[in-house]
Amino acid sequence: MFSLPSDDFKLDTTQFSISENPFKSHNGKIIGNIELIKLKALGTRMDKPEEKPKSFIQKTGNTVNFNTRERVILNNLLFSSGDIVDPLIIADNERILRELPYIKDARIYLKPREDNPEIVDVEIITKDVLALSFDIEARDFDSGVLRVNHKNIFGSGHEIDNRFSVDHSSDQRYSYQIRYRVPNIKRSFISFEANYANTVNQDFSSVKLQREFISPKIKFAGGIEFTNQRLRFTELSNIISDEEYDFQTINQRYDYQDFWLARAFPLNLKDPIRNERTRLIVSGRISNIKFTLRPEVDTELNQPFHNRTLAIGSVGISQRRYFKDQLIFGYGRTEDIPYGYQIELLGGYEWAEFGHRYFLGGKAGRGGYMGNLGYFLGGFSLESFLKNQVFEQGVFKADFRFFSSLIDLNRWKFRQFINVNYTYGIDRFSNEYIDIRDGNGIRGLKSNTLRGTQRFLINIETVSFTPFEAADFKLAVFGFYDLGMVNNGKKSIFSEKAQSGIGLGFRIRNDNLTFKAIEIRLAYYPDAPVGIPMTDLSLSGNSGFNFSDFLITRPSPSIFR
Missing domain, CATH: 3.10.20.310 (membrane protein fhac)
Known part of the structure; x- marks a missing residue:
């Protein structure tokens, strides 16, 4: 096909x-x-x-x-x-x-x-690339954030990310966060990462060692992680409308440990290329989280804050090949686009302080070029915990992504992008939901009421890579249309009133720098909820899209978002 x-x-x-x-x-x-x-x-x-x-x-x-x-x-x-x-x-x-x-x-x-x-x-x-980048955010006359990142310290390939914050109105005037990463220790392709944060809302420290199946030549993958975190955050509660809701402050502290190991096996296929690129992968993982500070908990209360240990394993088949192209997510550099497939079955058991439960799941995906039309990627996953013979905290997801072949009109070059997603939560906990606001669905829409446990999204974008550039900064113009529906899952998603956003903008990027693309976007929302502006003008950084490369990695329940 x-x-x-x-x-x-x-x-x-x-x-x-x-x-x-x-x-x-x-x-x-x-x-x-x-x-x-x-x-x-x-x-x-x-x-x-x-x-x-x-x-x-x-x-x-x-x-x-x-x-x-x-x-x-x-x-x-x-x-x-x-x-x-x-x-x-x-x-x-x-x-x-x-x-x-x-x-x-x-x-x-x-x-x-x-x-x-x-x-x-x-x-x-x-x-x-120029490995040094920085970002300054002035929030007020007496507060702001300075972020300094270096992707290649002294040419060593090591990365450091620093974030300094000043807020004289806060209980803690000065805050600091740092991440240090070594991507490849002595040609082992094992990465090391350390994180530390000391802010008014967070004390955080973690270390992580990890190795992925970056190539079929790699036989073993795995990882070790240790984390300690104190976190205070505010979430919305009792939402009646976008103008009427309450705030709830949550304090937590926990210790977290995570261990996983995977082994890849060849399948001895007749076709030599498929045999080289296809692997049977068996993996196992155990993780543990223990809270020392949390909200009140009970059997049916604040389940995300329950102490628990999860053991999970998976078996799957992955086939990965790549083609090289340009002007997809970058602005002229060579890009590697995967084609192949992935099939994975998961199973596990969770020991929790208010009862134990099983975990079952499966996922599959396939992608590649379809004739002259362009690149298609489709996938789905179904998973759930099983407690006392009742499925809970499960999710079904179906995704479809497409980008067209590059169309050349004189010196202007165009691509069409389409993303379609359907997500359905299976007996999710009361404080778990998905939404269609900015970042999760409709660009720039900042509504707090558009959330539930069932969601349908379509994101369409037409991009023109223009011939205009200055000092290696290149300009792309885009138009988009986003449509989304969300409800509590008790009726068909297509019976819901659709929310939409339509707009245009442009992105400026220099592939020689590690900065994100600068994006200026104007959007219009014809059916915005009461209290939400019908237009939005934003200036932000855009890191672009990315596609799955059919990599089987650490087995894990999907994040419901």
């Missing part, structure tokens, strides 16, 4: 290809020397690596930026000199390099030696 677009379809990208295709002709050859060409962030081009920065701004920006060290790139390789060329492994490695937060783009070239064509030397070209 899924295939790549035909050759006569007008795609405006030189990068569109199956990821392993450029390396197939060298399959089985021996890898010789490995040469790295590391390009600075500004004023350099992947297709012309010999070009040097020219302007004063480019040279100055590159001077203050730490270029990635050679050993950091080498630590992220899946192959070494003397190995046999496997086109799929080389393609995986090109993608892994591009996914590094401090790398804008990466290409790998295999070059046969003239004296011995059975040996290929490897040329790896990477282009850095």
Whole structure:
């Protein structure tokens, strides 16, 4: 059913290809020397690596930026000199390099030696980004937030994220939060992350070690996490309308531990490529949370604050391949889009202070190109806890996502994006709900009343990547239409009055920077609830969409949101 677009379809990208295709002709050859060409962030081009920065701004920006060290790139390789060329492994490695937060783009070239064509030397070209970013938020004359993030400290690949807050009207005037991350410890692809926060509403510390199945070559994945947190937050209660509701302050403190391990097995399929890309994955996990401060609890009261231990396992099949394209979520860099499928069955048992229960679930997804139309991704999941032979706290989800092939109209390039989601909560607890407000459904709509346990959403967006740019800042114009319905699940979702939002805006992005795209958006809501403005003008950062890559990871109940 899924295939790549035909050759006569007008795609405006030189990068569109199956990821392993450029390396197939060298399959089985021996890898010789490995040469790295590391390009600075500004004023350099992947297709012309010999070009040097020219302007004063480019040279100055590159001077203050730490270029990635050679050993950091080498630590992220899946192959070494003397190995046999496997086109799929080389393609995986090109993608892994591009996914590094401090790398804008990466290409790998295999070059046969003239004296011995059975040996290929490897040329790896990477282009850095300006790894330092900051964000300032002035809330009042005597309060504000400064966030400083560096994705590549001294070129080491380590990441640090600092957040400083000042609020002279608060009980705690100065607050600080920090996250430190090492993405790959000594070529093991094990990441380390530490978090600390000390604010008026939160004391938080955690450490985490984790390894994912970043490539089918990886046999084992797993993770360990320890967390201690004190948290105070305010939630709405007794909501009558968007103008009439109460506030409820909740204080909690808890300790949390999480351990999981997974093993991938080949399936010995007849097709060599499918056999290489398909894995049977078996995983197990145990997590524990114990509260030392919480609201009043009972059997049917404040269930999220119950002490509990969950043991859960899964077995699934995952097939992942990738194609390369441009102008999907980025503004010109090479992007790796997955195609394949995932099937997973889950089961577990939870020990809780007010009764034990089973957990059952399953999920499936499939995605890829369908002829010349574009990329389709569909998936569903069904899961629930089972207590005293009654299903509770379950959820059914169905998702459909689509983006069209790139349409070239002179120098203007267009894509169409469509997302459809249906979510149904199965006997959720009284304080659990989903909504269709901004961030979860209709962009910019800030209503508190549009929530329940059943939801249907459609998000449609047309994007034009314009030819306008200045100093590597590129402009995209978009129009959108969002439609959503939500209720308590006791009747058909389509019997509900639909809420909608329609609007337009533009995004400005420089792929050489780690900043989010700057988005300015104007929206109109024809049927906004009473007390909610019918228009919204917003300026914000936009990190773009992302698609599932059919990765089976830590087994877990879905988050109901």
